[in-house]
Amino acid sequence: MTEEKLTFMPVIGIEIHIQLKTNSKIFCSCSTDCESAAPNTNICPVCMGLPGALPFLNRQVVQQGMLAGMALNGTLRSSTLFFRKSYFYPDLPKGFQTSQCDLPIMENGWIEVQDSEGNPKKIRIHHLHLEEDVGRLQHSTVDGRLEGADTSFVDYNRSGLALAEIVSEPDVASAREAVEFVTNLRRRVRYSGASDVDLEKGMMRFDANVSLKCSDGRRGDKVEVKNMNSFRALERAIDYEIARQTKILSQGESVLQETRHWNDARGVTTGSRTKEFYRKFIVEPDLPPLVVDSEWEARVRAMLPEMPEEKMARYIRDLALSEDAAAILTDSREVAEYFEACVAAGGAPVRTANWVLTDVLRCVNEGCSISAFPVSPKVLADLVTRIEEERFSTTQARAVFDHIVETGSSLAEAVKLCGVTEGGFTGSDLAEKVRGVLEANPDVLEEILSGKDTKGKKVKFLQGLVMKETRGSAKMPDVEVAVALALEVAKGNSGGSSGS
Amino acid sequence: MQLYELTVQETVQGVRSKKFSASEVFEASMAQAVACESRLSALITLTVEKGREQACAIDAKIARGEDPGPLAGVPVVLKDNICTRGVRTTAASTVLGHWSPPYDATVWGLLQDAGALLLGKGNMDEFAMGNTCGSSSFGYTANPWDLTRVPGGSSGGSAAATAAGYAPFALGTDTGGSIRQPASFCGIHGMKPTYGAVSRYGVIAYGSSLDQVGPFARTIEDLALVMQVLARHDFRDSTSVAGKGLDFSLAPAALKGKRVALVKDFEGFSLAGPIQEAKKRVLAVLKEEGAEIVEVELPTVARYAVACYYAIALSEASTNLGRYDGVRLGYTTGSSTDVREMFEEVRSQGFGFEVKSRIIAGTCLTDSSRSEEYYIAATKVRALIAREFEQAFKKADFILQPVTPELPAKIGDAHEDAIKGYESDLYTLPVNLAGLPGLTFYVGHSENGLPVGLQLLGPRWSDAELLSAGLVLEGYLGKPRIATGGVSE
Amino acid sequence: MQLGNDEVREAAMEARLVLTDLELERAVKFINNFLSMLDRFKELDLKDVESFRFAEPARCPLREDEVLPFPNVEEMLAESEHRSGALIRVPRIMGE
Structure with missing residues (x-):
């Protein structure tokens, strides 16, 4: 009975691998393009670990690491070293991974999340270090999984891609917090430009260290869960592990310290049969100390854009946007920058925000690229201004917007082709249209003039036709007046003629 | 005089002035190599086709009036840990x-750019691990002065080939004496450059922070000619030092007023009679040339350098040799049912025992449970050793010391205890720990016909000064002769 | 420090080396002699000594981020006994 009173507090640390965005690999000049390249084409003696080959560090990798480190609020080390981390695996060409593991480029970072009560909480980041990726293994099983595969194939295109490994302190208390942590972290890293962090392309991978603190003072051993490639997998794996360990501890048993693998298809973690690596490190003798002087650091810091949280606060404060609108706009740096460019071009912030949130994001979600969006910020600002000044109706503006998105035409062209007239149809233009409609519908006119349209239905019908002719760019009251006037004239004419 | 007997300098002059063609030189060298090879086994691969092709290209260049390069038409033997595209490298x-x-x-x-012709790939201790050439999986190389004796190692094949006149020069690598010791044993000159002076890119690594490529030759001027070609910054090797612009035009009277030191701490160590004789002779020359003989103290070097060196070399080697798993290249067993088994089969069958035992020792030293006590401690001792040399070179311009305590041993007389063998590297390996240049120069032959050499060391980047000093000494001591042991009379 | 047969065998396994009994015996002897030599380090006070890592250069040279494809990929792949088309084929991977 006492068991029911036991409570367990999860203690979770997250390790994240992020592929840094560079043209060439970390230690050689091979292309990083794994998407379009055929297997084993972007390889050379260095990333294949050939005898005699030596590493040559890519400046951009260091810079991207610095940017990511700054985005995570960390402190940069001015001098670091690379190490050789030895183990054997067919995807690891040299028999060791070259990694900054013990002397990372960034330390003491943090990311803010909300705790279970909605209060802000800092998840501390122990460090970020640079290292190389390994080759990609493909297994002979139907579903491509390692289990049961009697042969595997190696593609070394990925070998030597630049990675940043980010290690958090065990400050995460739940799967939800873990997801918020990695979501916020991902957003900031993407903002910094250090990585595209595209999860579907495997640019961000997670491991989690999960243990439980029991209310009776017991403390379970740490279990490392590996192999999560999505936020959802991270969340499920942590929840699974918490439940598994809770059950073990509730039964009075102890949790084994081990490495477990997340099996996404089965939704379980499974124990690893291999024992821990012999921890074998030496200083990489082929790479002298990596020095980041203050001048370089300052230059990179100047490249770091405003981060999403600060942006969001500014939108709410200075642009009077709602919290929701600000949050969505700042989720992606590209969208935020598009929005800001619109505002800078004179678009009224709130109306511009609405347009970006609805019309622009709709197109982006349908696969349109924001960086090459056919409606330039200047054009959108122009459209928004015309609406604000009541020169265009919203319907007109949307028609023009859609036309540009579809055809990529200029604003002037789109306005002309959509047949919208600045300020709508009034005066003689409108009278012309009405006259045309009456002439095209003599039978309806006859009915009205003969007094059969007692309920005014036929008049409404004519008004509708006029509206259609102007493609919505006339105002209804104007149309009503114009039709009435024209009917008066027609009545006078017909009365006169019949009377004569 | 036969074409194969010419020095680098003479060969280049002859080829460039069309006295003889590169092809003629190459054929003469090859004939000499073929004549000696059955006795010496200095080469793992004789590169007939490649060398002939290169010789023709040089001759064609000369015919067209183009500059064929500073080493035009000179055959060379490369130690077989230097990568040669399209030519087996083992x-x-x-x-x-x-x-x-x-x-x-x-x-x-x-x-190649300088016009040299590849004659062959020199035998060596497996992965440069050894000082006799005896751990080669291609069998022993014999000493060209006495076929029953070792040529030294690990670059024994390159040294023997140079001594026997296969080629006027050869390249070796020196991790703890692997150029200087076989040069001494084979009666030629050999240079270990300052660490960072010559690129290591494409040189199969043993102890990366210690390895350095250097030349063997039969004259000091030839060493200088080759060093002038090799000592270049290479962006592919991040430990190659830029902006040094070493100039190997040698200075005459390089010893006048120079302080040449003997190491006090080595004085009590046993030294073979002929080596002591050689030392006396060289000291007399130095005095005559107006050098000042001084004494320096290297107590840490004397007691700890061997342990320090092997701890670092084996730690680095155990990681450098992790890449030999049969997946991407090389030996494979083919029948393994799983990857681990494959790795184990390839490595257990592919490496010789000396290499295996060094990998295991390196693995033990660098495991996190022992790293502090051994690997890290060794890197700290290395700092003390480097500092000790720095201090010594404030009191001296050069250090004169033996290359080995003994003359070349009989083949098969390996030390029962490997560590005893390691200790015989005492005079050569400290140079690598401190990244210094070292020159083995030929002094003479002992009464029983074995060559004797000595070592001159200098501070970092004194490579050209060392060769200048060597040139003065050579003037007194004479140039190395071509060994006749390899050819039937 | 001296190591027993099991410790040496374990280190060998870690290096993916399987030793025969005779090899193991020789390796154990060698490694223990070697470690005895290294025990000399204990005579030194190394507490405040900075490790020697690189004489020069003081800082790692950096390369510009430019793609330069290696021209001899085919030659390189042809060296693998495990080549299977564009890929390298390896037998079953146990564990993990």
């Missing part, structure tokens, strides 16, 4: 199988 190990590198080592690229 590091004398089974594990590399018949590996044909898809790229050239930077040093081989430089030599």
